[in-house]
Amino acid sequence: MIKNAGPKYQIFNPQDETCPICVGLNHIYRTNSFQNEMKVPEAVGEGYCRRIVVKPSMRISISDMTFHERMTMGERQGSSLYSLAFCLGEGFLWRVEGNPKREYGIACGESCIFNRDQGISISSYDPGSRFLGICVEFDFDIITSFMQHREKDQAHNRLFTGSNFLYNGKISPAIRLILNEMMNCRYREQLKRIYLEGKILELIAVYLDETVFEDEAMSSAGEVSAYDREALYKARRILDENLVAPPTIGKLAKLIYLNEYKLKTGFKELFGMPVHAYIIDKRLELARLLIEDKKLKVTEAALLVGYNDLSYFAEKFRRKYGVNPSKYSKNI
Structure with a gap:
């Protein structure tokens, strides 16, 4: 990890000071080496947690763990980095200590982005459930750079000021592909480092395009009314859920209560391509x-x-x- 980050970060089990999972995680999270992996002891469960430090301001954690008994772990955080987390297994909840206490959750197939400088957070994992996911930590300057390039300073100020938990949404097929490529990277050493850095930047760019910039496009499409915009986003959700057998243009228009002309023209204006494309x-x-x-x-x-x-x-x-x-x- 980056210099001075080790003492600020600690994983602990409030019910077991000698918890082998916490000991293993603290070891891999406090090392400076490029890649480290902790195997879950057979007595506790199965799986692993892999930690990759691409560079001090860019890190990846890949976890695939199942526990025999209920596991509670806490994190004491003091990092200035932001995290982009993707849940590919069972969902879970976590609580951030403070006044007031705040509770967050993430379900299977969901993602969230948050500031890691949150103090102490506590999460629990049910026995027999598979907790599979990937978390990418990065410097906020990367988001700032993307925002400035897209001239989205207002979105930057509105969405990323004064909030620790920034966004929670579904993992799209495009994002899932990038995650799969990162988790199954076949390169080694320096080539792997270069490859993963590029993939992290691609991941953040696609994520922002699908979330932050999408919201901006929704509010800046002046010729599309607020009612029509909401209907068109509903149309896209219907298509996403029925890609194999999508409804016809006529049926889709009826489902969202727009005429076919508004559906065709509005969809292309908001999403940059016709419905069929x-x-x-x-x-x-x-x-x-x-x-x-x-x-x-x-x-x-x-x-x-x-x-x-x-x-x-x-x-x-x-x-x-x-x-x-x-x-x-x-x-x-």
């Missing part, structure tokens, strides 16, 4: 995730995302990713 784009992202993460065959992935014509699927995949899906699958 959006469906194709998201299907391809999901197909790539199934091929890469779930190790499905190209044919299986294509069918699962709604493509019966494999040559048409291959053409669209190649146009988006610059490589045939079969070749992509072999290179994983």
